[in-house]
Amino acid sequence: MFLESIGIGLAFTRGIESDTIEKMPTGGGFGTAAAFPSRTIEEQKLEITKEMRSHEVSIAELNHLSSTRAVFQKNGNIFFRTTVQKATTSEQKKLDAARAKLQKLNY
Template sequence: MAGLPTSSFKANTGSAAAEDPKLGLTKQIRSHEVAIAELNSLSPSRAVYQKNGNLFFRTTIQKATASEQSNKFCIESVIY
């Protein structure tokens, strides 16, 4: 590995999100959209677990979806 330039190791480190905060926020919004879509695909009688800090709490799909939509809205208000 001594003959390789160091720039080849920096190509895919994910530093683009660190350089562009808008890109990082866009990725967070996309993550919330995926979570909402996954929650909508579950049966209504199914219980889900929502992370709050380091703990997981059992909740309904409706409450978890509302929380994800709220978090997504907060991030969107920052970016736009």
Template sequence: MSSSDNTNAIAECTKQLRRHEVAIAELNNLPSSSAVYQRNCNLYFRTTIQKATTTEQKQLDSVKAKLRNLNPSSS
């Protein structure tokens, strides 16, 4: 992988990381009685805040692992 490709991949992972962090923060600030909708492909499904937070956390962990693999020198 070239340096430019690696830099672009790291930038994209960082963007995804921030997106998931913001989503988790927003979910944590919702009242427990709120309905949330989670995207699955091109459809949205109603779910609980806890399930949506768990899914976002899993995706965040996945992006963090990918970022560690792309940039092993910062570990």
């Protein structure tokens, strides 16, 4: 197996039978304003925008995989085998949540 870095914080581990998709840590977390009072609104918006781009790249990469291909999705410290469709749906939900956070910060 070899590791191939693609896009913003996205990595694929290519094996014989399946692909593993994992978001690589991008430094810092994506918390709320209450959790990080020293961060400005602009810094929070920038982090959420980066998070959104990462999800968009993940969705684009998943859309280019064959629907019969198995992927592994990280949940905590464990990888679970799933389908491309389920992984895409999960990434879309994360993208929608990030958009909602950004919209909340804008108002």
